[in-house]
Amino acid sequence: MSKERLFLFDTTLRDGAQTQGVDFSVEDKRQIALALDRLGLDYIEGGWPGANPTDTAFFSERPPLGHAKFVAFGMTKRSGRSAQNDPALAQVLDAKADANCLVGKTWDFQVDVALEIPRGENIDNIADSIAAVRTKGREPLFDAEHFFDGYKANADYALACLKAAFDNGAAWLVLCDTNGGTMSEDVYRIVSEVKAKLPAAPLGIHAHNDTEQAVAVSLAAIRGGARQVQGTLNGLGERCGNANLCSLLPNLLLKEPFASQFETGVSREELAHLVSVSRLLDEILNRAPNRHAAYVGPSAFAHKGGLHSSAVAKDPRTYEHVPPESVGNTRKILVSDQAGRSNLMARLADAGIDVEANDPRIARLLEEVKQREFLGYAYDGAEASFELLARRALGEVPDYFDVESFRVMVERRHDAKGDLVTVSEAVVKVNVDGEIFHNVGLGNGPVNALDQALRKDLGKYSAALSDLRLVDYKVRILTGGTEAVTRVMVESADGKGNRWSTVGVSPNIVDASFEALTDSICYKLFRARNE
16 A cells, blocks of 8 residues: 655744744854754754844855755744735845745734734735746745634634635645644644635644644644644744654554555655754754653663663663664663663674674773763764774774873953954974974954864874864753863864764863864864775
8 A cells, every 4th residue: 555645844943943042153053054954854944044143154154954944034024015025025025945834824813913914914914925926937835824723713714714825825834833832632633624615725734842742743743634744853932842753753654544544755864863953953053852751862772770671681672662773772770780781783884894792892891881971971962972982992993193282371451542452372392203292373252273283293194184164053951060070072074075074072162072073083084094
């Protein structure tokens, strides 16, 4: 039996950006968009061009997506002006995007109180705006704001708004549970009724999580006839968040009746990268993963001692509803050294390291990893540092250089113009095959100065590092107090488009940063040797 296609729409870069405490940079958005594209999502909403400088800059140089359609979000035109002469709508229509998703009100109460315009005029605004998107040659999507509240209050008006969008070319009518308060039973009933009244219209669902039911609401909408589902990574979103794609995706691909009835752009093979994508977002936000998150949490498949561990050892299905590796997670039997070895072997395989499980070096590496993680190292978001650690244990990484000493000075002074400035200077003494190099670097802060000094002259290795650049730097305080242990994550890139992350841990933030920087350089040199 052929499966019906479900389309996946991610709103992390807009809805997720509305989360309290979340502020994506342009580079953050680019990284997330590319990760979502590799996962296999159909639509990636980049934000609202014109609404803020970050979104405008992001759309000025769209990410090179290979699968997903890039979507610009906006609102329907304002009353009193045409779609062609609305400046806010114009920026959305002119954005470098494949599709435009326009939000419009479908609840008569909101039209009366918030917009304060005649209800018929709101319908005309929807129709004209969607038609303008179609005229522009973009795929139009209509985000029906407050749809479920509107339908319950005045079904005829809510449906008239949908029909105006559909009749003017909307490719999708996305039904929004904007305040997150609709129960899943009501969502199933209403979506079913809308599908019966507008049978030709493709429906989508956009659920918020204010009652902790956004995933359940989304699944109910699919059963009712919706064929596009919107959500965010890790459930980011304003207030209580949005439908969590990290739960939705496994439910759709692994759970019945959805797995046998529907197919998506995400394959089983790509689903196995779900944990890494989830952790990527956490690292970008500089926060610890939710240990107990379904499917992707570090403890999602963790079993403590006693009867549970014994049962899982005999048959994992006893306490695991899906295999951990199906989503890229790992089983953790907390009292078993064998489980740690299995996890390590899986991570080695991911890094392309072929070694026998009974190799005595594996046991030593396992102990070192455990000790370093106890000290604060985290390798989920620093794959390059983990690969270096493993390959060094296996004797595969040479000693490219030896840092004999380094010093960083930060001086606050008045410059020649009399302005008060802060200047960072770093001095690094490096030994390369017996040849000593004294490098001095000036930078925008101590870490940048260290980076400049370290790479200024590494003798025979300098040419291989010419295209290396630091693209991101994050600090996490692991313990409190002035003696706090600090973890630094550094992301680097080269001219070939390669990116990698490294980690350093120390009570001294500069020392932790320097460790991450040296790992980055060593990883670049190792990769250059093997290309």
